[in-house]
Amino acid sequence: MNIELAGLSSNAMANFIGLLIGLVLLTILLKVKKLPSAAFYSSLGIIIAVFALFSLTMYQSSQSRVSVSQSGAVEVNIPLYGQHFEAGEVDWQQAKVINLLEEPQYTPSRRTNGLGLTGYSLGWFTLKNGDKALVSVTTNEAVLLVPTKRGYTLLLSVENPQATMNKIAALQE
Known part of the structure; x- marks a missing residue:
């Protein structure tokens, strides 16, 4: 199963x-x-x-996605910072789609390693609540927040929030 991540906004593309x-x-x-x-x-x-x-980075941003295999292994395909998780390392029970404007505690505040352009945040960030996060955010409105058992959170912009939540619900069955 694949969860498609949001591509670059026109603002981010202009910056690139x-x-x-x-x-x-x-x-x-x-x-x-x-x-x-x-x-x-x-x-x-x-x-x-x-x-x-x-x-x-600009090219790969249009190919970004999260893939979940039948065994439960998760592959996060984002430019430069892709991650592989074994089954059980991603907490799908706590996953949710959020709006960063409504839940500002999850907003990336300090970049520790990555790229920060207007309209695109990519890499390792510290969130306003102090948590560490791997971020690929192109919009504030539809951001998938997924805790991991590795001590950090995934923060990923998604194209279709409702379809994403339906796919996550199917994973939990």
Whole structure:
């Protein structure tokens, strides 16, 4: 069974495109500015690596999902931070779809490792309530909150909240 996660909003997509254009402009600036050969190629290598990382993240964000196998193993497929859980490590009994505007205690407040763009939070965050969370949030309105037995929570934006809850209910049977 698959739970489809929400794709990037137009705002987040514009931020990614802006970042990529900025990296291209920076590359042009490097070419125009006279630098020693070693500095030029080092800078160019870093820019290419960052460009590839952001491009990969943008592409993979449209492929994000949570897969649950027949055995109960869970695969969280999100860019850069995918996780695999054995059966029983994810607490589906406590899972719920929330609105972060109505339940602000679950809002990511401090990024410890990840990406924070307007319209897209990805990676490891500390929530306002102090809990640690693995986050892939593109919208505040339909966020799947799933506690794990590993000491952190999954916070994932979903496309269709009602269908998601129906699938979670089927898992508990």
